[in-house]
Amino acid sequence: MHPWLLLLLPLHVLASKERLHGVRPELAARYVPTKKGSADTWQCLDGSKVIEWSAVNDDFCDCPDGSDEPGTSACPNSLFYCVNEGHIGSLIPSSRVRDGLCEPECCDGSDEAPGVCPNQCKEVGEAYRERVKAEEKLRKTGSKIRSIYVAFAQKEKKRLEQEITQTEQEITTREKEVARLKDLVERTESLSAAALEERKKSPLYQSLLTHVTALKSLQREHMKHLEREKALGDILDSLRTGYNPNYQDMAVLEAVRGWEQLAGLPHINDVGKDAEDENGELGSDDVAAAEDEEEEVDDGMWTAMQLEHQLDDLLNTDYEALLVEHDKHIGAPASPTSILFNLSAYLPDVLVPQYEAFRDQVVAVLEVLGLGKGSDPAADTSKQQKALNDAEHSLRLTRKDKEDKEQELARLFDPEWYGAEGEWKKLHGTCLEKELGDYIYEVCLFGEARQKPLRGGSTFSLGHFASWNDAPGVEKGSPAYYSKQYYKNGAKCWNGPQRSVSLDMTCGLENAVLSVGEPEKCEYEFKVTSPALCLPLNASGATREEL
């Protein structure tokens, strides 16, 4: 038969059954003709129009809502139902009806003219059922692992509660200790405060204080410069690794080259060209750099390392304690056995009586100043103060520890954190990796995601855990909610946004990153599996279709 006759056939001879072609079962009852006089009529489903019954499925769109052509492609945006006997029925858009392609969704071939597509529903249905079985098996095994996670969360709950109780006790003990030390310090201080104040007037001490202030200011400026240098270095590193030759900007290229020379880096486009060569070069560069540094240090001046690490210690010196120490040193000659007292031996006899009177006056004055001999309460004060400081510090740490544990406990069954059953707690801090190209991509769940280069260069933060799937319309705590995690505010991209990661998560027996993509610049997408997403079959409420 000529194909286009086939097309015309339904219009005239095909029975009412053909009028139901493509109608989904729940609407079948509405596809019945109404007798009006001699003619059979039919009302469009939206009620907008009455047409002849013969116009249903006649391959011409009569109804504004497209309901008169359930079985053809004549009306745009309508849906065609494939019965798929032996499998499950499905709806396809009318745009796929009679387009010459056999739709996988229509295994019975009903979307095309008879004879075009074979009926494969038996095979397709079988394969489908096997797939469902496999999925179910995966889910079953996965959910067992998940239940272990849930049990872990319960244990964690107990552990945390216990630890919190312990910490509370510890806090009480520490609070008592702090109170005791505080009392001690206060008493000692009141005894010695006046004496200490007097000593602090010493020009030496005052000068020392000025030096300290100056040194601190210098350190602050130094730190600023260091940070600035680091920031500039980071910017230039990003420029170097991330600059886009499309901009064809020689200024950028020069900047990159200049930085590479200054920082002793190989040219970025040569990186990886010959890894061995480059390593060799790098090595010798390092040695040279190290030599340079050593040469600069002379005259007993501090090295950069010392400045970085020892300056703080120096500035944290207890100057009051030093003041007391100082007393000991300069106090020694001022003692009666010191030169002042023995000076008379060297004086001419005529001057000795005047000298002895003067000496007594001097000693008296010195004693008033507290610089002479006598007890030394200031030293006691600073020791006690240190003990108190230490005790207070320990108390703060313990309190913080308690807060952390309380927060962890609160998050344990918080849907926005480890899930209502705490199933994610087990994975807190679990790091998953995937190697792709020149990098290892890593995500530490609920922590940080990173891009670690395999062949030298710096590791970039791709962001820190920010939230689960908070897209509009996604219910908190629903399976869809846990199907995505976002890591945000990573290192900034050259000429782009701050790096971020979206984790697309599905049920799987292992915690693993399956693939890494960068669909938009610096916005990464990890496909991840985890048993934590394998809901028990009965609890998920999943229907067969969803699988």
Added chain:
Amino acid sequence: MRALSSLLIVAAIPAVLAVKTHDFKTCSQAGFCRRGRALSARAAENPSWKSPYSIDASSVDLSPDQAAFTAAVRSSIYPEVKFGLDVRIHDDGVVRVRMDEVDGLRQRYNEAASWALLEEPKVSQKIQWSVGKNGVRAAYGPKNGVEVDVSFEPLQVTLRRDGKEQVVLNGRGLLHMEHFRTKESVEKSKEGVEVPEEGLDTDENAQVVLRALPRTAWFEGDSEDGWWEESFNSFTDPKPRGPESLSVDIDFPNHGHVYGIPQHATRLDLPLTTGEGAHYSDPYRLYNADVFEYLADSTMSLYGSIPVMYAHSADSTVGIFNAVGSETWIDVGRPSPKSTSSHWISETGILDIFILPGPTPADIFGQYTRLTGTPALPAHWALGYHQCRWNYISSDDVRSVQKRFDEEDIPVDVFWLDIEYSEDHKYFIWDKRHFPDPVDMIHDVEAIQRKMVVIVDPHLKRTDDYPVYTQARDRGLLVKKGDGKTDYEGWCWSGSSAWVDFFHPGSWDWWKSLFKVQPQGDQWSWVESTVDTGIWNDMNEPSIFNGPEISMPRENIHHGGWEHRDLHNINGMLFSNLTSQAVMARTDPPKRPFVLTRSFYAGSQRFGAMWTGDNLGTWEHMAVGVKMVLANNIAGFSFAGSDVGGFFGNPEPEMLVRWYGVGVFSPFLRAHAHIDTKRREPYLLDEPYKSIVRDMLRLRYSMLPVWYTAFREASVTGLPVVRPHFVVFPGDENGFSLDDQFFVGGSGLLVKPVTRKGATEESVYLPAEDQVYYDYFNHNAYRSTSKGKNITVPAELHQIPLFIRGGSIIPTRERPRRSSPLMKHDPFTLRVALSNDGSARGELYLDDGETFSHRDGEFVWREFVAEKPAKKSKGVRLSSRNLAAQKPAEAVDQVALATYDSSNGFAKDVAEVRVEKVVVLGLAAKPSSITAGGKELQWTFTPGVAASDKKEGTASVLIIKDPKLSITSDWEILVQA
């Protein structure tokens, strides 16, 4: 504060978005352009200026059997230098004027025309030159109304029609061919005795001053400005061949508008660059360049060059094609409102100018495309929607993009891969980390009858593990440095790179062999591809990141010893043309190739499509894109489009939707985005934007029959696919400067895409004719007058102002499909828009859309006609006629078929395709009966305004349901009223 902040914005935008203009030369930074403009300035200042060039009358040598002659030309300032002139008239009246230096130090570049021309044009054997006292003349055309006059002294070529000057060469005496010379000879000549100045009417004092200068100073200037070496930015051009520029003035004394010389981001009706009313200060520049973030209103050169210019007035259209391949600057002036002057300054090459006599726009397109070829008839799928992005990052990404399109039921035909598919930017070589299964991926796309297009750029990574590079190197096919021996090395995406010299004939077969998808023995070929994979040629200006003006050093050497400067503007065309031939050569018999190119030249239209390069996501760029596509269309290169959405930037939804409105009315429809942008595939849009874009794309697909029919016409006649007003209504002055609304082929569809932010209505100009125009969507009838008419129409975001001119019949296919090949057997709808006299006509061309079997007669070409059955009838007779049988010789491109067989294979294949619906607009009365072949048809009629009325308002609409008529057969529908 407000003032301040807006000031800040104004100050900030240019810094962020503007092109780096300092990367590219202005006229004053190019020695020969400076010299050319100075020459023009000297001439303008001197009222008695006279060209030093003249023809030696005794040397005129007429060809005995054709309209050609040669003559010797001399220059009074260099009497010892010889020039030769060759003038010929082609069969179609086109005049070709050639001049070259004879017996000079070396040969000037004379091969530009050989690359541009389709074939050697046929010189007329009927038209005859006659030698007179003052010149050589010929007259031809209707009533011998066209006269060509080549006068001896000074040398001048004038084309007149009906006594009126149309085109004048060297009328202002700016012709100057700098002959080859050496530094030494110039020094020597300065020692010579002073000679009285010619052409200068000076008084005694002035002469004394001038005598101290070289004898040529009055003409050439008194300094050797940029003769021997030039620097620009950090680049020095050694110019080993010295000065060799070419200047010529070409005036159109009776034409107040000029168009053409793409590619520039400017208006269609070219704004002036010189004299009173100049809009720009620099001449239009033709020097193919990769201009990063180009300006939306500028004479700067862009990616391609077509040195053709049309001059237009209400009663005449003429043109010139200047076959020059070197950098060229063109000043346009308007000495009076009705006349236009142009001055062409080229760096090198012979004079080789074709004068196109017109007299109508249609004649001009015929004349131009007979020279350089008509646009190739594209594969039908290439007219669908192309989805591109830099980059779809993996084969799974491609599959998922396709899935999302299908989930949203948005039609798309082609998915594209930009440079990141390749390993280290070694084109052809897949990056297997991300594309482990390229052929499977392409097959998954092709399963829905879609195609993939993959990029292949001309820079070859210089690495031994890249067979394309090593083969080109070993075969000696790479472009050489100035020494002519060493392979040139430049920097591009692939790092250190080399460029194939496609001027080298040895490169041609080799390049074709690379694209074979079947193994070629030991020879490497792209087996990881499919025969239907299209190719995208980018960066072929060529773009070279560390080269002068981001391109190739001018002193580089190509095959034949030519310097790059000689052929720079042709270079990009050769790459895409060869690629096109290579794609075609993959199968036998060949399939129609699809190759997109960024760089182009006259002739590129024969081989593929172009786009307007790396535009910005701004409203200005959206608007100028429409103008640039129109400019390309009239310059012979119809298959053109601009990146929907803008390449750079993240367009807001409103802008993106409007851009789709522009795109679906561009011959080439592709969305593309830069790697730094957010993804913006239409399925990612929120409602209502997503549905609006879906509807726009479906509108495009429904109109594919119209587009394809327009492409057939372009491929045969050279008439552009999108036509500005001056083309369709050459006598309507109001339309001469219109470039934001246009017609689609000869269909009668008039569209004005909206390119303004926040628009809710648009003003549309209806051409000067007493005719009804129907709104395509709501059937509102508007009436123009013999003076033309501006109407204001609604243009909300979902609306595109689109009209059917009364008297047109539009064939469409209205069933949404996922891709265009799936529409092959879908039925047609005919929209019959009656004219005020109750008639209408339209055309439909169909073929298999992918092979060349149409040249063997495998196609369907129909005409639909509506006419009154009787003089006073209010009814209409609709008929379908076989145009192919009536005009077989004019049916398809390249061949003139003697006969047409209506039962050809293709026609049989689509014989079951029917007309499912006929919509008649503007019928005067409700029909009493409608019959086809004597059988009564079903129909509905909604009363409204009739075409013959004087009223405006919703037109009457008659819908005939399923007349059960085949699209391929002759039939009649009789509507009686």
